[in-house]
Amino acid sequence: MKLTHYCFSALLLFAVAGCDRLEQDMLSAPDDTTLDRYGLDTLKLGDKRAVAGKALDALLIKPLQCTTGKTGLGDKRKAYVLEECNAVPVAGEVGELWGEKLSFLKAVYVEDQLCSVELQLKTSGNYEALYDTHGKKILNLFGKPDEATAKGVTWQREDDEAIVKDLGNGKISVEIRNKKVMQALHHKG
Template sequence: MKIIHYCLSALLLFAVAGCDRLEQDMLSAPDDATLDRYGFETVKLGDKRVEAVKSLETLLRVPLECKLGKTGLGDKRKAYLLEECKVTPVNGEVGKLWDEKLSFFKAVFVEDQLCSLEVQMKTSGNYEALYDAHGKKIINLFGKPDEIEAKGVVWQRENDEAVLKDLGDGKVSLDIRNKKVMQALHHKG
């Protein structure tokens, strides 16, 4: 029972959601082959900047603040266009995702393609209620987890990675990134 409780609390950080329901949700989760790219319902990694920003701004209370720059990718001797977009919090909030308050938001575009999303949600801390509301949706977006730890869950595909972490006090972070591009970034200019 202790192992089951540990897995439940780690999976999506929405603890004690009920063994049978969680098991059914995991069995019905899509396989990597059926998933296109990681992201939210309306925006996915690899989306073009214009479409991605339109979708992302529907989640946010204030517009994105973007900084342009150039970067190298790995050993290639070419400068690529890099754009990092953040939102300044208003009263500690930047917007909402899945009806939960966002306290931090960052998107990274390389050559006008979305390569990374980072969000932090301020939740009630009632992980069972959060799982009831959002657990199946998250499993359907990312599929079966590849790694489950006490404080986080990792999903990995060939190019993409999603990491959900419990930051404590009801704070949850979700990082979605193109692994190859984000690991190769260097020499910001």
């Protein structure tokens, strides 16, 4: 089955009317070799804490609340500085991204570098309009998708991955992470 049958149901779950446009936009999307790292507009994985924190705070109503600790990475016997930062909700919202309301945002730093961003958008649920507004931008940020299902789209690079999922009722989650670091954090030798 062609990816266009999913019709961005994974990229932002768009209506059938956007299928032809989606196919054309995907053909013109950048290849992995032309992308440096995954991210959101000016924010990229691997950015230093000061740069990434400033870019994230610009999206939020209140500054991120962070907890710092130490962690191991996989079987290595070194302790690394881990910082997990969560957005503080105000009336069910934490901020705004691309003109859409954010209901959740979490960032993870390891050794002062951004390794993961998870967020949830609250949208109108009009996926065709969302594609018109954000589809090409997302394809330019992440390139050609590697996998698409009826509920989500995944982009994979050697070190990074990005996943956009439909959670229903206009809620869309976006996860961008350094695969190697995040898998090592969860690996208990």
